[in-house]
Amino acid sequence: MIPVPIPSGLTPSGTGLPATAAGIETLRRDARRARATCIQMAHDARHGHLKSALSCIDVLVALYGGFLNITPDTLCLPGRDRFLFSKGHAVTALYAVYALYGYLRPAELDDYCRTGGRLPDHPCRHALPLLEMSSGSLGYGLGIGTGMMYGMMLAGKPGRVVALLSDGECNEGSVWEAAMFAAAHGQNRLLAIIDYNGLQAVGRSAELMAPTEIAEKFQGFGWNARTIDGNDLEQVVETLAAVPFAPDRPSVLVARTRSGAGVSFMEDDLAWHYRAPSAEDLAKALAELGVAPLHREQP
Amino acid sequence: MRRAFSEALIQLGRSDPRVIFLTGDLGYQVFDAFREEFPTRYLNVGVAEAQLVNCAAGLALEGWRPLIYSIASFLTGRAFEQIRLALGYHRLPVVVVGAGGGYSYAQSGVTHHAQEDLALMSLIPGLTVTCPGGPDEISALLPQLVRQDGPSYLRIGRFGEPPVPSSAPITVGRGRRVRSGERVAFLTTGSVVIPVTRAADGLAAEGRAVTVCHFHTLRPFDEALLAEVAAHAETLIVVEDHGLRGGLRDTVTRWLVTAPPHLAPNRLRMIGVGPGDTVILGNPTPDEVMRRCGITAEALTETGRSAWTARPG
Known part of the structure; x- marks a missing residue:
């Protein structure tokens, strides 16, 4: 082993996953808030991969709302969990969740897509x-x-490494x-989460990849896999609590999600990969979610 | 050069605990000593060039100093986007090592010809591109590249090349004067400096002392040395074991047409010597490829001689 000095006592701790129904309910509210925020951002910037962002919100809320052992003040610590947001196009979801848990000030969300902004x-x-990458x-x-x-x-x-991938990315x-x-390296502290929303940019994942379960593909590669409803926070929390799924293997969580999840008229519709919501779409979506975006007082 | 590389690697392993070596399942027996001494810092990722680069990027993000090794044509071509994004965009200190640069694997076929590696690597902003001429330059450049804060490319050839016959210091980004003369200046990169120097010595014996300047670093390019050479030359003969585009010939051409006139006077002529813009079929040996492009001591002597006698227009 290489003598790389690690300051002692620097394993950060996050809040931990909620164990009660009330805790899950709080996460559900957080997820609605994050969705409203994404849609507002996409509307304001006239841009956004909304269907990809909305599908992974629940997973992100469970990660930053409890699973990851990080807080906004402990991001430099060597023992932190590393989160890699590999499906970069869905970034409004990540920015919204950052703002939700104190990594960004909500007002900064207006910077989305602004030239020279963060x-x-x-x-x-x-x-x-x-960002880790x-x-x-x-x-x-x-x-x-x-x-x-x-x-x-x-x-x-x-510390663990968690990477969030899209299903299309698995092409x-x-x-x-x-x-x-x-x-091959028995990386049991590595967790891949596949946001399997079924829709890619211009096609359906099931048509573009062989019609076998993505979990089976990973299992064939020596991973331990679980497939859940990735928009059901109770399942997400319960399954994350079981990570690692095996002591000597990497874990993959296949989160079966609905593209555009949480907003009825955006669900399972390819058009929302690129489309930006109009003022009317925004009002309709916010009314349906029943919460205001983080960076707006009122819906 | 390969031996010099594996020896320099062991030295680095000893002096810098951050150094970690990754191979794309290549280098049979070449790295056994390193592996024996540093078993956890030797990592074979398999025949997976994208993974080779991405994995190194992850290691670099964690504070390690990875060197990644594969055949030049495979690594720079197939994993180009990973090098561009995971290393270039992220500005990570990873040394990309391409073995068998140019036509040193000529007989293995077109798949193994690396005539674009320097061009591809030069396209990536912030990436240092080196093409040493001999084992001495590998030994000297490698520690400098590992200490850099950004990514770099090191092209290495085969086994058994002689050292570069120059006493000039070996510093990343600086060219080296190998022979000093007048009228004609040979400019080289990579191991072609050896036949070029032989030709220069032959010309000197005829009373035609020419200049030889060797550029082991293509990016950043030592334009100051080039300007110094151009001030005392009528003809530049640029020699490289690389395709026509994106290597030393292109670098010098671009300088000639963009440098201010007092540095690159119009009287300057440039002759390019090297492989053409072509796919080389027919299984030739490396020596045969060099012979066909005019990179032998005899052919270069003749090129130098006619350049010496030709008066500038």
């Missing part, structure tokens, strides 16, 4: 250093995550190169 259309670590081109988060994990293990650092060969590596 919140570009795809997340950039140079603009926003709290920049993303935009698909197929990077898992490979980078395996390298981080190897480096952490070698240095004796605690990329580099995902499977990384999956092979992680299993």
